[in-house]
Amino acid sequence: MTFNFAKSSFWILIIANSANVAQYLSQLVLGRYLTVADYGIFNAVNSLGLLVGGFIAAIPYIVSKYMIFYQDNHEFRNNLLNKIIVFVYVSNFILLAILFLFVNEIGLFLKIESLTPIYIFIVLIFLHVIYKLYDSILQGLRMYVTHSVQGAILVFVRLLFIVLLVVYLSHSYNAALLSQVFATVIVLGLIYHISRKTIRVTNKNINIPRTIYKDMFRYSIPVMLTWGILILISNMDIPLVKHYFDEYQAGIYSSASIIGKIGYFLPTVLLHAFFPEVINNDKLGKSSIPLLAFMLGITLLICASYVLVVFFFKEALITLLFGEKYLLAGEYLTRITIFMSIVGVITVxxxxxxxxxxxxxxxxxxxxxxxxxxxxxxxxxxxPNDILSILLYTSTALLVTTVLHTFYRYREHLYGWFYKERYS
Structure with missing residues (x-):
């Protein structure tokens, strides 16, 4: 593991988890100032937005991979990047049109009478795709600290809008959703300004071989499948609870889900640096096993510690963060924390x-x-426990099958390493 990655990881953990604190402050403010039912609607719409925009997760992987691969040829890299930008914009408008066509069906699934939050969520997805595109450029440039800083700014600006619109002006969940729209627009302008200087094209006559586009398409399929699995299993719980049960139960469950996922988000902020560094090591012919060991170690340590905290102090955590009206969330909290810890290891x-x-x-x-x-x-x-049980068993099966398949597939390499270490 390189010293630069360890140094960057230190700052990323501080900056990104400061943003996580602000993110949870936003949830705490909403949990206390919205009714339990309105809080359930807000989180159901939010989580569904993550699911519908699941393909967005492929953007940073494709952009960062090819930016790093062609980092020594700036003109070629910038031309390729501009082609990607055009493709993402076109795809984004198509997605926008599809979502507007199915706006009534989305409302029926979530059992929401007013379509206003659905329209806001569609606009938010449209903006988030563009934001993620320029955010991934920073990741591809290996500007990990800058990437974390702008992410923190986004969260803090969103918190300010929530305090203004929900606390002081006493608006409901629609205002909370609009806070995300306003914050995204502001930060999008900032990261566009930062990335624009780096990706400027000065020579438009460079020819990009079709084989590269084919490689990108082939690479995008496993990326979208992978993140489709991860996003589905980690964010589908709240929309499902809202679909099967009423707003009150969704609100109670949402508070447990928000608290339970803290242990997951604490270590996984490092993935924005971990993924590009593994690609860069491959390009340089260096081993990434130390990086993997570091990521797994810190993920297991943080997640296991948080599970213990939740197990012994769950009622105190719920009361402190959301208030006594959410104490029924203790029924789900420990299991959600274990479930998301497993998802954290799978994600790494x-x-x-x-x-x-x-x-x-x-x-x-x-x-x-x-x-x-x-x-x-x-x-x-x-x-809601029935939904949680299925998700817990599914995540456990994912982890077990992945680990067993990995050991079986690479058993010869592992045996060779074991005997080398034992008899050397």
Missing amino acids: LFNFFLAKEIYYYLYASTIVMFLGCLAFVFGEMNS
């Missing part, structure tokens, strides 16, 4: 495999997710 492994262009894990993962979906289709949902 999947990111490593994507960076190394190893895709075998998708076969078993797709089968596991399909079986999980069947459980939702044919299972009877009597309480």
